[in-house]
Amino acid sequence: MEIQFFEVNGTKYIASFPRDWIDDMHNYTGPDTCANCKIYGSIGDIFILFCANCAINIYHGERGPGTDRRCTEALAISVDTLYINLEDDLTDEEEI
Numbered sequence: 001m002e003i004q005f006f007e008v009n010g011t012k013y014i015a016s017f018p019r020d021w022i023d024d025m026h027n028y029t030g031p032d033t034c035a036n037c038k039i040y041g042s043i044g045d046i047f048i049l050f051c052a053n054c055a056i057n058i059y060h061g062e063r064g065p066g067t068d069r070r071c072t073e074a075l076a077i078s079v080d081t082l083y084i085n086l087e088d089d090l091t092d093e094e095e096i
């Protein structure tokens with residue numbers, strides 16, 4: 001599987017990662033400031049999802065399930081679908 005990604009300030013994110021979450025990144029979460037996010041939440045140097053600690057304690061499950069082990073391709077595919085659905089939901093709400 002070749003993961004599509006985009007890059008912001010030198011950090012790579014899976015292509016479906018919601019852009020709003022990067023603009024609104026809580027301090028000490030995410031691949032730039034949380035070692036667990038970087039190690040567990042990434043495949044290669046591409047950030048896929050938050051670590052379980054950030055996902056549960058900081059974001060209360062609103063930004064994906066989080067992972068407490070190294071991200072697998074299967075997990076990447078499942079959160080990819082999740083993110084795309086989330087974006088669709090947000091878009092739908094804006095159109096109403």
Ligand SMILES: [Zn+2]
Binds near residue numbers: 036054055
């Ligand atoms: Zn984290």
